[in-house]
Amino acid sequence: MRIKELAKHSALQLYIERHLGVNNRSEKVAHDRPKNAVLDRPGNIVHDKSRNVVNDRSEKVAHDRPKNAVLDRPGNIVHDKSRNVVNDRSEKVAHDRPKNAVLDRPGNIVLDKSRNVVNDRSQKVAHDRPKNAVLDGPGNVVHDKLRNVNDRPLNIASNRLGNVNVVSENVSKEQLFVWPWIGVVGNIATEFKNGKRIGESGANLRDEFTRKGFHPTKVHPLWNRYGHSGFAIVEFTKDWEGFTNAVNFERSFEAEHCGKRDYYISRNRGNKLYGWVARDDDYFSKTIIGDYLQKNGDLQSVSGKQAEEERKTSLLVFNLDNTLKVKNETLEQVRSKYDDVNVFLNRVINEKEVMIESYNNEMKKMQQETRKDWEKIYVAHEKARLDLHVQSKILEDREKDLQRCQVQNENERKKLYLEKKNNEMAMMEQNKADERVLHLAEEHKKEKEKMHKKILELQKKLDAKQTLELDIQQLKGALQVMKHIGEGDYEEKKKKDAIKVELEDKEEELEVLEELLQTLVVKERKTNDELQDARKELMHWLGKTHSYRAIIGVKRMGELDGKPFVGAARRKFSDDEADVRAVELCSQYEAYLRDPSWFPFKVLTDKKGEKAKEILDEEDEKLRTLKEEYGDEVYRAVTTALLELNEYNPSGRYPLPEIWNSKEGRRASLKEGVSYLIRQWKVKVSKRKR
Structure with a gap:
């Protein structure tokens, strides 16, 4: 914000030089004249205050002219108030020039409004100067906008205050303006209505001045008891x-002869608006304008504001x-700490x-071993069950034969009864074995829940360990900083000792956590092995008793479904070759699925760049x-098989069996x-009881 103010300050200086007539010529005159000289025009010294000397020409003019003479320029008497006489030259000029002529200096006609004619000299000056030149007076080019070149180099950084002071002394004479910059608009048309005088609103005036390029912020109409x-x-x-903008506002009114002086000397103002910039005389006036300015502004000069x-x-x-110096020192310290922590974090x-x-x-190794053991147990169990079932059928057949033959031999009947009893006992033992298997499965389920809790606890301990290691590293870094600071300050030494004690406590706590973490890892591995064995045994049993109507079964993850290929081939080919084409197409994409070089996935990361996710391309x-x-x-069908292979066996790229919930279409726990x-066991038992 301050840099913008400096730029505007420089722009103001350039504006004053362009529009108030400060150029090389004025600068040279200001350099050559005495410090306390008084000028009647640029470059002509009338009086030197430091030497109390008046130049010859001015002395002669001052001595020769009447006391009450009025001058149009130094040395040229236009009107003598004491004699009410106008000099010959001025009379002749006033008599000869057109009524509506506009002068650039006394006696030189620039524009005749009645004939819209410009004199030869002004025409020549207008023809010779650049198109976008800025003048300090008639014919004197200060700045060419097309080339952006001044007669002298603009050195704002070294000459800013000097140039502004020259402008203030020679032009504004340290005029006091009301700040914030305020303009005054007078002669606003009003009318009497409902016992009050009303006039144009401030918003309309503001919009009108904005269209003219003055950009006011607000326009406040002044009201009194009459409206x-x-x-x-x-x-x-x-x-x-x-x-x-305020100066341009004032000059626009002065160009139309509607300035402050025109307002106070004009007897017939008509409906024209008059405007000027508020200065000290407005500020101290005993009017409604002065009251408002004293309440809402202060007096400041341009040089004072600068x-x-x-x-x-x-x-x-x-x-x-x-x-900036303090921030740089802090940045170096933080950068050093960051490098240390970054190295440690990478190692962790x-x-x-x-x-x-x-x-x-x-x-993976434990899961494979567990699966093999469960398969062996299940095979042995199934074999014993089948043997018992066959034996039971044989006994039933023998019982039927005995009943059909009506064998009356009591011994034989007792023997049959004993064999039947033994078979029932064997069936009971088999049921007990089944119950033990179910009990083992429930225990495995409980162990899995315990293992899950232990895994969470292990994760928390691991996070705590890593946090503790980071704290230790930070304490070590702080200790190193304390060492570099020095040993002179007692408070710093005390802080250093406290950090050492805290560091030792953290290291002891880290050792305890590492021991606990190791114990939990061993327990977790053991429990996970047992759970994987149980899952393998369950998968083996479900695979043998598979039914298409079963809710829970075994699905080969990554296996390609051939039914959609048959339907697509029948739509595209004739019935004779549809089946062959379907088999060929299915075999082709099964080969693609087994090919590790075909990986139609792309990796997406979140906005922070931390979490990566593979999605199908x-x-x-x-x-x-x-x-x-x-x-x-x-x-x-192909994309489903791809996604399943990428999730369950991305390295091998072959189907794997998995317990599957067919009702919800997901992996079963x-x-x-x-x-x-x-x-299923309860249903089987109830059927046997019937």
Whole structure:
């Protein structure tokens, strides 16, 4: 914001030089003349205050002219008030020039309004000067806008205050303006209505001035006890741009002879608006304008405002420089700490990745071993059950034979009874064995829940360990900083000792957590092995008793469904070759699925770049061709198999069996499988009782 103010300050200086007539010529005159000289026009010294000397020409003019003479320029008497006489030359000029002529200086006609004619000299000046030149007076080019070149180099940084002071001394004579910059509009048309005078609203005036390019912020009509006073206050922005707009506002009215002086000397103002910039005389006036200005503004000169801005800018630059130094020192300290923590964090992450990879390998190995053991147990159990079932049927057949032959031999009947009893006992033992299997499955389910809790606890302990390691590293970093600070300060030494004590406590706590973590890892592995064995045994049993109507069963994840291929082939080919084409197409995409080089997936990360997710690349050439040629059903079958392989066996790319909830279309948990096993056993037992 302060830099913008400086830019506007520089723009104000350039504006004053362009529009108030400060150029090379004025600068040279200001450099050559005495410090306390008084000028009657630029470059002509009338009086030197430091030497109390008046130049020859001015002395002669001052000595020769009457006491009450009125001058149009130094040395040329236009009117002598004491004699009420106008000099010959002025009389002749006034007599000869047209009535509506506009002069650039006394006696030189620039424009004749009645004939719209410009004199030769003005025409020549207008023809010779650049199109977009800015003048300080008739024929004197200060600035060419097309080339953006001044007669002298603009050195704002070194000459800003000097140039502005020259302008203030020579032109404005340290005029006091009302700040914030305020303009006054007078002669606003009013009418008497309902006992009050009313006039144009401030919003309409503001819009009109905005269209003219003055950009006021607000326009306040002034009201008194009779209503609208005919005056309005025009507020501009408080910066130098606002001052420029205020000056342009005043000059636009002066160009139309509707300025402040015109307002007070004009007897017939008509309906024209008069406007000017509020100054000290308005501020101290005993009018409604003065009352408003005293309540809402202060008096300031241009040079005073510039000095205040320079002082604020210098203070701001000094404060910013000090703040920048402190921030740089803090940045270096933080950067050093960040590097240390970053190195430590990378080491912790690498250790964690190695530990996770080792853990996953161990889990896979244990799962394979558990699956083999459960398969062996299930095979032996099933064999014993079948043997008992066959034996039971043999006994039943023998019983029927004995009944059919009506064997009356009591011994034989007793023997048969004993064999039947033994068979029932064997069946009871088999049921007990089944109950033990179910009980074991329930225990495995409970163990799985315990293992899940332990895994969560293990994860919490691991997070606590990592947090503790980070705290230890931060304490070590703080301790190193304390060492570099020095040993002179007692308070710093005390803080250093406290950090050492806290560091030792954290290290002891870390050792305890590592021991606990190791114990939990061992327990978790053991429990997970048991759960995987139970899941393998359950999967083996469900695979043998598979039924298409069963809710819980075994599904081969990643296996391609051939039904959609048959339907697509029949739609596209004749009935004779449809089946063959369907088998060929299905075999082709099964080969694609087994090919590790075909990986139609793309990886997406979140906005933070932390979480990565693999999604199917629908723009893959093979998938796009398949969808366009054979339809959505075949496309869904292939993409479903792809997603299942990528989730369950991305490295091997071959189907794996998995316990599946066919009703909900998802992977079934061990708890669901055990519950389904118990329900099937209860149904089987109830059928036997019948």
